[in-house]
Amino acid sequence: MLKRLAAAALLAATVVPVSVVHAQRPSPPPGPLTSGFLCCNMRTYGDSISDINYDEQGTSIVAVGTPARITGYDFRFFNLDLAGKPQRIKNDYSRNITLIDFAKRYVVTEDPKQKMAAFPPAVSTAIRAGKVMPGMTREQVLMAIGYPVAGENPSLEATTWRYWRDSWSEYQVNFDDKGLVKTVVGDPVALSRVLAATP
Template identity: 50%
Template sequence: MRPSAFPLVLCAVLGLAASATPASAADKYSGFLCCNLRTDGSWASDNNYAENGKRILPVGTPVEVTGYGRYRTHIRVDGQKQSIGNDYSRDLDDAAFTKRWVVTEDPKTKIAGYPEKIKTAIANAQITKGMTREQVLMSLGYPMSSENPNLDAKIWRYWRSSFSEFQVQFNGDRVSDVTTDPQTKNLIWVD
């Protein structure tokens, strides 16, 4: 490489490194949880497993994004520190991951206009036939992008626990069925 080209290459590399920074102080904001999110009190993973000892932070819970760590978004909920772990959606940078889970418009406004059966399913982190993709997201959270790279797909894969997979099937934009074992279906599906 010619000596005179080195500063240009260095600037280009540094510029790329700066543009690859996942999130910044400018990405701190107040908003609402897009979806039901299961937490142990301080940590929630994007797998959103329904494990013993976890409680649901309901869709529409006011939160404040306070910062970022390695594959995690730090939030404050009711004055308490929490982190949302980007464990299975690492193809998304911190800002994109956070914007999925923390939205600026309160989803409860939309939920108020839904039929009672849909409202109840969302409140219980369950799904039912005829729900829209948006309603499924509110109820179950985002499916892991590592397993679901396309949110327009006919099937979304979720796990209730590490051993309990289920697949939400869509006909267009509406849920048509769920495929899983009978025990898991009983926990997540409302007839």
Template identity: 50%
Template sequence: MSLRLPALALAAALGALALPAAAQDRPTYNGYLCCNLRTDGSWISDSNYAESGKRVIPVGTPAQVTGYGRYRVNVLIDGKKQDIGNDYSRDLDLGTFAKRYVVTEDPAARIASFPPKIREAIKAARVTKGMTREQVAMAVGYPISSENPTLDAPVWRMWLGSFSEFQVLFDAKGQVRAVETDPQTRNLVVME
């Protein structure tokens, strides 16, 4: 019996040592929203649907990652608790997912360096020809990884709502050459 107790103590100690490694994979930190994200007041989905009652939280808004839950990153934005839900990008671990949506460098300087039409489109949460992938993400969020496994793909398949799909087509230089969608969605997501 005396051998069991040290073995249990050793197992407990090793378990305690494992916790900091997990915490390093999923750090808490201060940063900024990567993109315009839509919230219902407490939940931001990686689908970024523009459903009724949702408001846009602008790219560059300060955000603090405070923890992690089941398929969610807990954040504070303007002093209010929000969760960024990993609803459709579950192939990304939560640490990587968090770093995608809450970046450590304020995007304001990058945005200020863009041409006026691109800045205007980002501010309006719309896509326009000539945008880079980075600029599209800032404007309308990242495409969900379950439908878009790589960000360097020539087409990003995205949704404004459950039945409002739009596809962003990139040219060989990685700039938007077209957006394909129905006329109603086009009016809501494209800036000509």
């Protein structure tokens, strides 16, 4: 009996405790901490912006040309300072492009407002209102309503860009062979929110 107890005590003393190893997330990808300007009108939920850019209740617009400074990168989003306010822009639906390329879409080095000053007044007014109109260039559409998500629009040279006003309401911007907006197609509510009145 004593031998058995001694053997059990020896065994207990020699067992190495198993430590629980938690899987660590890989380090976020490094990227340039660029300063510049917001490419386009984007809707924020307070401190977070999605690439889908839904026009939902409770969101507010951060205007095209807002001073922007990237402060860090994470797995599907990058952090930035927009005119003194912390935000993050999340890659929800454009995961077929790298996070660095994703960030370069939204923080640009040339101030869009300077370009807008050379646009026809009706176009500049539409962009500031977050609306599109026939005759706009692709660049002007981007300034007004942001990028169409890359998951559904792999090529920005396509003649149709698909956008979503919310989870149920799609609208499409169609370009002619010169790269100018030909038509905007969607349900009446979406069109009332995105289509500018023509002069």
